[in-house]
Amino acid sequence: MKTSINNLTSRLSQLVLGLSLMATPLLAQQNQSSTVNAIVKEATENSHLKRMAHELIDGIGPRLVGSTKMLQASDWAIGQYKQWGIDARRENYGTWRGWDRGISSIDMVSPWIKSLEGAQLAFSPATKKPKTGETIILADVADSVAFKAWLPQVKGKFVLISMPQMTGRPDYNWQEFAQKESFETMKKEREAQMEAWRKRISKTGLTNAKLALALEEAGAIGIVSSTWSNGFGVNKIFAAFTRKIPTVNVALEDYGLLYRLTESGNQPKITVNTQSKELGTVPTFNTHAEIKGTEKPNEYVMLSAHLDSWDGATGATDNGTGTLVMLEAMRILKKVYPNPKRTILVGHWGSEEQGLNGSRAFVEDHPEVVANLQALFNQDNGTGRVVNLGGSGFAIAKDYLSKWLAAAPDTIKNRIKTNFPGTPGGGGSDFASFVAVGAPGFNLSSLSWSYGAYTWHTNRDTYDKIVFDDVKSNAILTAIMVYMACEEPEKISTEKAELPAGQKWPSQVKSKRSGGTN
Template identity: 75%
Template sequence: MRFLQQTLVAGCFLISTTVWAQKNDSLVVAAIVKEATEQSQLEVLAHQLTDGIGPRLVGTPQMKNAADWAIARYKEWGIDARVENWGEWRGWERGITHIDMVSPRVKSLEGMQLAWSPSTKGKTVTGETIILADQPDSISFQKWLPNVKGKFVLISMKQPTGRPDYNWQEWATPDSFEKMKKEREAQTAAWRQRISKTGLNAKALALAIENAGAAGIILSNWSSGFGVNKIFGANTTKIPTIDVALEDYGMLYRLTESGVKTVLNVRADSKELGTVPTFNTMAEIKGTEKPNEYVMLSAHFDSWDGGTGATDNATGTIVMMEAMRILKKVYPNPKRTILVGHWGSEEQGLNGSRAFVEDHPEIVANLQALFNQDNGTGRVANISGQGFLHAYDYLGRWLSKVPEEIRNEIETRFPGSPGGGGSDYASFVAVGAPGFSLSSKSWSYGSYTWHTNRDTYDKIVFDDVRKNAILTAILVYMACEEPEKTSREKAVLPVNPRTGKQGEWPAQRKAKRSGK
């Protein structure tokens, strides 16, 4: 009888504890939603980061300014924050770019120097344009190279249309659309062949043109949308490399191709700053019951600098900052330690997060879960289990606490496949730690904002970003409250149909700790 009484008491205690926990979860979730909805800081954070500080190319003063800004914001919210150095990079700062056609008529052109482009040393350089020649082989190309001396060399294909395909699909006849696509495919193949016959890769070609005495290199890396170009890094070391918008580039190409003398004035100001530190920006809310176990928020801080890095990845950055702010207010004493990593040099190969994984094995070994967001402004639409066999169990339970209007839009894939790259969660997955990507709806991310000159504040959709902050805060709260450590058991990966071999877990890759 006494045993039965003890059993009943224990059972009642367990039931009451479970009910209390569920009630407490509901209260915290409601508080998260209320704070995110009524006291959102997202618009202010985005404005300060993208409009005020601007793009955050690794090695630039703007990257350091962004870290100082983030640390100041965290401290205002009562959250400890710091910078962790992990390497060094070529220091460089963008200046003004002026590109003007002065013959056969006068027109200011839309364009900009690429990242790390050499400057024109405070001067305006004048030169005619010349198109990269179509030579039969590398020997003939070397013989042609002296023709570039003192000239601006056009090295990109002339696009047959500046209209994106969706615009053709809406308005063109099917025959006309197909004709354009075939012409474009033929031109693209011919241009690739033209480059191939030089015998040089992209970097070697740029240096060969530079060494032959060219005034500069002009290219146009169109991103398949109206007015959008992708802006990456220069390969030259002495002369400027300039990206010109498709519309103006096409005009230059056609004029030059038709034999019209076309002259440009180019001034490209930039500063070489020597070698500067590279770093991650970290913030922390210390755990109370299990301080040596960790739940992490993750987003890369750096960007390319064609625009202001708004959707790649200021949106991910402000989601994590807002989630941390909310959690500090409504859940100030988490059971586990909450860490956020704002990574540096993701764009050059996940270097900041890879360095963190190498430098902090004690955190990685005790990581409960990591949530990373890095593909634009859209609301989260997909979460994969990343190949962890039991991820469906804990992620499913955590997601069940998320408001229905957010949860119902999310497709889950369990156990999923482990990500080998793409964004910073992969740095953790590679060492068997549970890192998860909060993958967003597109909003034409690939064509219009990813690494482009149009990745700016006005492209942010704050209603979607707000939902992502709510989702992230709830997932982090639930991961902190989870009674047990999450399982790291890996699923057996399927056979690759191409190779016929068993799938393998991605290997850990080392961080590049010195660049450019």
């Protein structure tokens, strides 16, 4: 009898164990579904995106490396995290030339009066007081010797150094309305004009940077450029090369006016008043926030977006929206998943626009994170919803990325095209800094919304270009991918896929830890 009871007890124990083992995956699936639903609910019903966008994009504005605006943005981000109970800090990694933008006014005062649309380029010297002078077009000379002979003519004048565009209408506008023959003729003429201008610059024997300095040394009182971005009313705005005189960028329409008047002998004059402030050498930094892991605190899942921007506008989509996605995802995770299995770390990078310097410095300075990185998710190409996800060249990326993506709502995952194993990114955005050292960094690539022409590094990258429904979708996706990566039982493989013939894995590039001076 005793043996029968023991056998029965044993069978019951085995049955209970079997039922328990069967229930464990089901329970895990239920927990996963519950957390994902909570993420979607929080993002949908309690979004902080518009508030944060207004405070960051409108309230602080552009975030040029070395500017007080960049420091303000870092302080603001740290303050957001602390309000949500998330540890945050700033981490210096180098120095840069400090410079703050002041007012810019550019007015044509002869042969008639018109206020021109334009602004000083980043790091441009100030005029101290308004300067007035005639305009002169960069000469088309035979060679560098002839250019040197022409140089004295720029003394006391503003030099127009950019090609005037034949048309301010983007190609899509021509395609919609023009006769086919007219469109083709315009394109051929434009190609010939561009080649002629390229040769004009080449015959000076100088690079763009050295050309600006040569004009400065010859006594020019300013340089006027125009870098059209192939859209209505939009120009690219980058940095000045001059050290003593102002460099301004004027919108296509007004630049063309100046150029034509100068070319026809009307001797236009402009008054330029650009105020800016040199701040000396200032720290460059990344801004980080962290939710500590409970089971595997020394393994990391990272969120990634650069905080800095160019300053022709307010940096709304490059990369204000990426920054907002990561802030919102962290806020949501802290609320619905406060005790992650792995440590969640966000990098708001500095000086991305000067060559991924912040993320490259982090990779160099934090080998312990790189070696134990489960996954990094980066977003940095505008306001659009994510539509592409690749494996960055990792051999079995499909096994885990597909599983994590499957947890997202159909309305998000069904519009994302995947590419596995994909190719390793050699540059372009901060995930590439991690991929270069064999760490699993992945880019959440967004729908264009005319990003390249209208907002990327332009004078039109402003709050009104944000598409909040898409940004909200990206915050949900990021939070879910981070959650799934944290919950993954094993550390993922970083085995590299075999690349096609002629392709090599990108090499690590050292961070530039000081700069901004010509």
